[in-house]
Amino acid sequence: MTFPNPKLSRRHLLAASAAVVVAFSAASCTRGESPTPVPTPGGHRPSPSDPWRPVAHLTAEKNWLNDPNGLVYHAGTYHAFYQYNPRGNSWGNMSWGHSTSQDLVHWEQQPVAMEASLEEEVFSGCIVMDKDNASGLGSAETPPMVAIYTSAYGKNGPLPQGSQAQSVAFSLDDGTTWKKYQGNPVLNLAPTNNNFRDPKITWYEPGHYWVMTTVVADAQVVKLFKSTDLLHWEYLSDFSGVGAQGGLWEVPELLHMDVADSTTKKWVMLLSINPGGIAGGSGMQYFVGEFDGTRFTAENAAATDAPLNESQWLDHGADYYAANSISGAPGDKPVLLGWMGNWDYAQDVPTTPWRGSMAIPRELTLVRGAKRLELRSAIARVAHETLNHSGEVKSKNLTVGSSTMDLGPDFSGRTQVIELDMDLTSAREAGVLLRQSSASKDGLRISYNRESGGIRVDRSKAGTSNFSEKFSPFHEVAVPSPGSKVHLTILLDSSSVEVFAPVGTAVISDTFFPDWDNTGASAFSIEGETDFTVQSRSL
Template identity: 45%
Template sequence: MTDTTVDRAQDRATTHLRPVAHFTAHDTWLNDPNGLVFHDGTWHLFFQNNPHGDTHGNMSWGHATSTDLVTWTEQPVAIRHTDTEEIFSGSAVVDEKNTAGFAGPGQTALVAIYTSAYRPTHPTLAGRQAQSLAYSLDDGRTWTRYEGNPVLDRESADFRDPKVFWYDGADGDGYWVMAAVEAADRQVVLYRSDDLKQWHHLSTFGPAHATGGVWECPDLFPLSVRGTDRARWVMIVSLNPGGVAGGSGVQYFVGDFDGTTFVPDGPGGGPQGADWLDHGRDYYAPVSFNGVADGRRLTVGWASNWDYANDTPTAPWRSAMSLARELELVRTTDGRDRVVQRPVLPEEPRDGLVVHEVEVPTDEGRRHEIVLHGDGPDAVVLTVDAAARTLTGDRRRSGDTEFHPAFPSVDTAPLHDAGATVDLTVVVDGCVLEVFACGGLTALTQLVFPSTPLTRVTVREVAAA
């Protein structure tokens, strides 16, 4: 870290930028969420963390816990880097059947499956990325690396980000499934295991749709279609660069999974055929929680963009997570099954968190601006264009925008199935702005760094473009 006096001065200057419901590390860097798991009434959020500074490096698993998904307590670093290994992204599971054999009588093991990124100093695996295990027998407080690591090595430099879940086979022969990526090949590789230690290849998916950057942080899960007794499978794939708004982005595929192969709906095609989970520049690497018994599917993403993540103007912390989002599928009027997202918000008002519920008419091609502002000159302008059926977020006058040339932006999202009115849930929490429209069919996330909090909203009709 830099001089502590400077750090404290910067911290005071940016106190209003630290969110209250979006998790931030106390005084270090964070990026991708890892190991999201619910166990014994506690939500565990592990995350990519540099324990020694506020920029990317020395990757380890940080750890935070919550009982409500909006009030987070940072815990000690869970799995720390070594001189020969960085701890990249992955997932965690509750090994209720003790398939890996880590638990003793009366114990339940939490098992982390993560990417070992071997440094040049490693005597035999330098430059490789392979999958490894660690386990906890005390509800995630302390972790032990498995002595047989790595458990899956393809001798690749870009094999990473394992998401593991339990799959119940048709004949009761359940097993673990891993979705990981060969990032540079834009492929999701699926494996199965009975014990989390021995893995066997099932199938490979991709490249497909958006392939402008490397693929990262895959997830694969079933999701119910609202109003029906049907469930489909959804595959989430992050990519960087090549996102819909520039830089980092997240696409998703809806299809079917038979325990071996994922088959998406519709043809392949390029990025124009992609469905995007968020149309803002600051939503990346979302993954879903394991261990949620009531069938809900809840995700958390990283609220930043690799174009400028190391330069965002906060100190001594840098980067935030998104709100948790509950996912569902709906059948839209074009006959597609699409993801809708609903943010998890505090049950009671919270200082520093502002939620605006806005509804604007869309008849006769009307155009409305929703202006978010505070006591200073800074503002974000959200525009609902009924004729174009779009939502735009303009943050070019949102405060500090000059720290990186890629930051000032106007991001545009489609308004699927917009009716006579468009409803928006606008969440402003410190430096994070999340907008949900059309019942959650559209999401747009942007970072903002205003000089004073954006606590107010003004809605005005403007001339059609």
């Protein structure tokens, strides 16, 4: 959970949090009040009056949304809880919104799960199924769904105003309604801390206990704890002193993963930082190493003073943050859901009555790279299968020589999945323009440079951008082995693009805000010929 301005001092953060909580009316936010219902979107699609509404990405029907929380798969349903403001279209009144899905593409919004009060805002956290009822909060017949979240205390809370600690809530009806544990908070620091947050739970099988990762965000420290009942927590160790530091470390998670094509398993620490990301502002780095039940040790990690490109990044675009895995998701690979936003400008983007969306869920694979173990990303299998059945495939082969060629109406759309193969037989650079205007060459420019192996997403002329000076114009990443041929998977939605590099070596996730009428598409080649094969499926 991030405050809107991460550069504020701890004193100012406390004041900012207090100001948000005081904004509630006592009549509407008394303890024990039933959750505020939110209408179900019912299949909203973009329209001239709501041109940037996503089709294939989770968003709220209205109001502010950010970090995903409490991601869990249970009884055939994916549950996504998330930071949500039930009373406005900007950060504040932090509560847990709730949406459900069967396929990770189509989402149905549910009533607010846990709403903020004068005493407590409900910051980021996680959910696990306590199938053996170790917490005692349910029964053998009805095991509880247990949420562990950060309490950000306001006036009349059990801890000083502005302090943060970890608390428990539970559900006995598959996440529909939630009750807070009477012994909250279950984990606190002494003295109390205003930036102690973001619990995520991992089961550690050798020790038969849960491990919680949390952060002291402004100190760039991950703190680890263990528990056998989810209620009583014992300190294990700290993780710090490597990688990009940024202003804040947030939303950590430990994953135990197979190394592809081997019998080896490794632990991976995911970590969001803000600011200080590879594309500016918010970003996500990761570390690979060992966890012995007490301490996580990173291997081949970048030093704190190393250039940013020596750290390992989960995404090279500007809009991928706070991703964490879906507990209990089918399959043998972690499935992540991340927020498609950047704190440099997230509160200023021009969408209304909603603001904020999630990225497409992706699954991770751990492989041996040239120098160290690396993560590979792909659209999650369930989501990929859904997208593959969304519409008719259109295909086109063409050769473009030092020019730009219109791809025609089959590729002119606001939302589509594109499989793009390019062979730069003599060209220096080639790519596609999407959401292109009819009167000019403006549009979202996605290109590959044969000499550098660089993939670039340029949104500088792709639509409205005057809402923030920090809305960076382009982002790029180099593929490991540059050559003349490249394959890109492009998920284009109404106001976002996710470009997956060959075999998932990198992803660039960016938001952009095009004019409604800009739906053209073309292919271009620079300083030579390029052979293109383009396949598109409209959403």
